[in-house]
Structure formats: structure tokens, C-alpha cells
Amino acid sequence: MDAVSALAAPSPVLAVPGAVAAPPGSPDESVPWHYGDPLGEQRAATERVAIVDRSHRFVLSVTGAERLSWLHTITSQHITELGDGRSAENLDLDLNGRVLHHFVLTELDSTVWIDTEADRGPGLLDFLTKMVFWADAQPRAAADHAVLSLIGPRAHTLIGALGIDRLPDTYEALAIPAGGFLRRMPWPSPDSFDLILPRDQLMSRWSELTAAGAEPAGSWAYEALRVAAVRPRIGLDTDERTIPHEVNWIGGPDEHGAVHLDKGCYRGQETVARVHNLGKPPRRLVLLHLDGSADERPAPGEPITAGGRAVGVLGTTIDHYELGPIALALVKRSVPADTQLTVGSTAAAIDPDSLVTDDAPQAGRRAVERLRGR
Known part of the structure; x- marks a missing residue:
């Protein structure tokens, strides 16, 4: 076989x-x-x-x-x-x-x-x-x-x-x-x-x-x-x-x-190095808590919205024995952790502990600023 x-x-x-x-x-x-x-x-x-x-x-x-x-x-x-x-x-x-x-x-x-x-x-x-x-x-x-x-x-x-x-x-x-x-x-x-x-x-x-x-x-x-x-x-x-x-x-x-x-x-190394040294990724992976009162769970691939605007896409959705219905999602970096989100008709909230802090200035960006005299 x-x-x-x-x-x-x-x-x-x-x-x-x-x-x-x-x-x-x-x-x-x-x-x-x-x-x-x-x-x-x-x-x-x-x-x-x-x-x-x-x-x-x-x-x-x-x-x-x-x-x-x-x-x-x-x-x-x-x-x-x-x-x-x-x-x-x-x-x-x-x-x-x-x-x-x-x-x-x-x-x-x-x-x-x-x-x-x-x-x-x-x-x-x-x-x-x-x-x-x-x-x-x-x-x-x-x-x-x-x-x-x-x-x-x-x-x-x-x-x-x-x-x-x-x-x-x-x-x-x-x-x-x-x-x-x-x-x-x-x-x-x-x-x-x-x-x-x-x-x-x-x-x-x-x-x-x-x-x-x-x-x-x-x-x-x-x-x-x-x-x-x-x-x-x-x-x-x-x-x-x-x-x-x-x-x-x-x-x-x-x-x-x-x-x-x-x-x-x-x-692909050039992109990895550029994002690491000069930029930030456009999206980030987060853990979502989903409203468990809905009859059906949203499916992977469904858009995530905030105030009617698409801000991400849903990944794996699962029922956890302690956390209830949860999911992974890719959302825009600009979305604050306390933003009220919706997936279809289901309310969702970002788990703030799942956010990875990446606000420190990168070495490449600091070097550019020094060259500009800042």
C-alpha cells in the first residue's frame, strides 16, 4: 500500500x-x-x-x-x-x-x-x-x-x-x-x-x-x-x-x-528577515472565546467582523472541557484585545493572554532612524 x-x-x-x-x-x-x-x-x-x-x-x-x-x-x-x-x-x-x-x-x-x-x-x-x-x-x-x-x-x-x-x-x-x-x-x-x-x-x-x-x-x-x-x-x-x-x-x-x-x-528568508528587522506582521494568531448559546459553531474559514468590518478569519473551532467553545483566528494586528467581534451570528472575544507582545523597536528600524539623525 x-x-x-x-x-x-x-x-x-x-x-x-x-x-x-x-x-x-x-x-x-x-x-x-x-x-x-x-x-x-x-x-x-x-x-x-x-x-x-x-x-x-x-x-x-x-x-x-x-x-x-x-x-x-x-x-x-x-x-x-x-x-x-x-x-x-x-x-x-x-x-x-x-x-x-x-x-x-x-x-x-x-x-x-x-x-x-x-x-x-x-x-x-x-x-x-x-x-x-x-x-x-x-x-x-x-x-x-x-x-x-x-x-x-x-x-x-x-x-x-x-x-x-x-x-x-x-x-x-x-x-x-x-x-x-x-x-x-x-x-x-x-x-x-x-x-x-x-x-x-x-x-x-x-x-x-x-x-x-x-x-x-x-x-x-x-x-x-x-x-x-x-x-x-x-x-x-x-x-x-x-x-x-x-x-x-x-x-x-x-x-x-x-x-x-x-x-x-x-x-523565503528575505521576508522573514525583513519583517523581523524592519516591520511587523499584518496579522496575528489569537485565541477566541465564542458565545456558547448558539445552536451551531461557526466553521473554519468564516470571516470575523468588528462593527461590520472584516478584521480576520476563523481557524479551528472546538469545545474545551473547561474553557467552553474556543477557536484560533488570524486577526489584523490593529485590532485591540477588547474589541467586540462577531463570526456570523456568534459573538467572540479575544483572550488577552494569547496575544504575543511585539512592540519593541527592531534593530533594523533603529538603524534606519539613526541614519536619519533621529
Whole structure:
């Protein structure tokens, strides 16, 4: 089975008793949406430990002696010195600095493992393949691997079932004796782990981990925690105009970002540098609280208005077990946090804690002012 067919097929986890598939058209429709208690599943992931089927992620591998130096030259993250068992988030940008792909990569045992959104994977693989030229690097689809996520403060109770003696640190990956690896991520919570494993072990691992205490949770729970953490999902919380500064993807691995500001040339770098040194992004990603009294939730892509004027676009909308209906949105930078917003007929308000302060004068702007004698 090729990579696209493997991801389009319903996950075998959907056969688990109680598993409910996502509505048709959802990007997560091939994996369980919930198991009958979506809000309780979020609580399990926050207070105990939950297991989430994310086997629809597109996984690919890159081998070859120059795999890291080659990837470094064509993507936004600084990875030439990425050590064995280390990970990072990364972007592929177009010539104008707009985001085309977001992915997570892990260097382990002479292979770079990459996972990304199912619908973006073929395009990312095509780009990487076309950019090899003379480099000793071989990107290829890894349809025989899948992703499960473990979330919660009691994840340490699962190390015996995984065959490891400790949990990895943030962005660290530990090899699993039976195959695959466990990688710690900084989101959607501080206790988040991705298990990349051979696809033929998906159900046996699921059974072992649930027997060890991991509680099944659907994509609804994962998405609710992601939205609350103000972490964007490409294609849902971004559009064809999105640049990294708008969605908080600036920073190296130590800053949990995907764009390193001190590295060599790559496609789109000019826009990144110009915005960082001279300008401000036109929009910013915010967390919205939605009026929960409406019968239906607004859909991603709907315009956000203030006083009848369009000021943004809605992204992921989800019901959170504590916060109620929330959403991510891209809104104009000029919109104050206390602005009364509307999405269709639904009232919305910006969570002020989600705003990233970026009002400090940039180095480039200060230099221009000095040249002008100001």
C-alpha cells in the first residue's frame, strides 16, 4: 500500500469499542474523533494519561550522509548540528516567505524522520525530492510507520510497556526496543509525547498501552488542547498568505519555534528577515472565546467582523472541557484585545493572554532612524 492509500484508509483503531469517527470532510475522519466522552477524554489527557490515534500523519524518512546539511539549506530551521536523538520543528516557505509546509523532524540512528499533515505530505515529499540535486540525501515515504500520541502527567507509568527506563526531554527521542521511537513535544501540553512506530504494530501497541493505563482519547481532545495552547495547524489556522511571524513560529528548537533567525540562506528568508528587522506582521494568531448559546459553531474559514468590518478569519473551532467553545483566528494586528467581534451570528472575544507582545523597536528600524539623525 502506498503512503496516500495508507493514510486515506480508516484506522484499525476505529474498530475499538466506543470509537466514533469524525464527521465526513474532517481532516481527522480516518481516526477516532472520540470514544463517547470527548470532554472527559480531555480531562484524562490533562490530569492522567491519554492515548490518541494520529496514524493519519504522513511519515517520511531521509537517509544519506548529507541529510542534515542538505535539509538545513532548504528549510527554515537550524539543524546542521542536530544531534542523534534530537528533534525540531521546521517550515518550507515559498519565495515570498509564505508557509507551505510545517513538519516535525527527528534525527535518529543515521535517519531523519519527518511527520506532517496527511494532505501536505505528498507535496512536501515532492519538494524534497526535487531539491536533492547532487546531495547525498534520499527522501522517501514511510507509509509503513504511524504516529500515536501520549498526553498527560502520568505518562511515566507507561515506560515499562514501552521498554524504556525514562521519558525523553523536550524534543528528545528515545528508541523503542521493539521498533520506532518516543519523542517529547512541548505542546499541546508539557506532558506530550509522539510515538512513531511500525504501522503493523499499531494495534498491538494500542492494546499494550491501554492495558498499562493509557485512556483512549480522540482527535477532539487533542485538538482542544492544541487550540487552548494557541498552537496553529497548517491548513486550518493558516492560509495561502500566512507568514511565520503571524502564527508564532519564529525561534529555534530551544524556543520551541520553527524558524531560526541566525542561519544561512533558504527560500523565503528575505521576508522573514525583513519583517523581523524592519516591520511587523499584518496579522496575528489569537485565541477566541465564542458565545456558547448558539445552536451551531461557526466553521473554519468564516470571516470575523468588528462593527461590520472584516478584521480576520476563523481557524479551528472546538469545545474545551473547561474553557467552553474556543477557536484560533488570524486577526489584523490593529485590532485591540477588547474589541467586540462577531463570526456570523456568534459573538467572540479575544483572550488577552494569547496575544504575543511585539512592540519593541527592531534593530533594523533603529538603524534606519539613526541614519536619519533621529
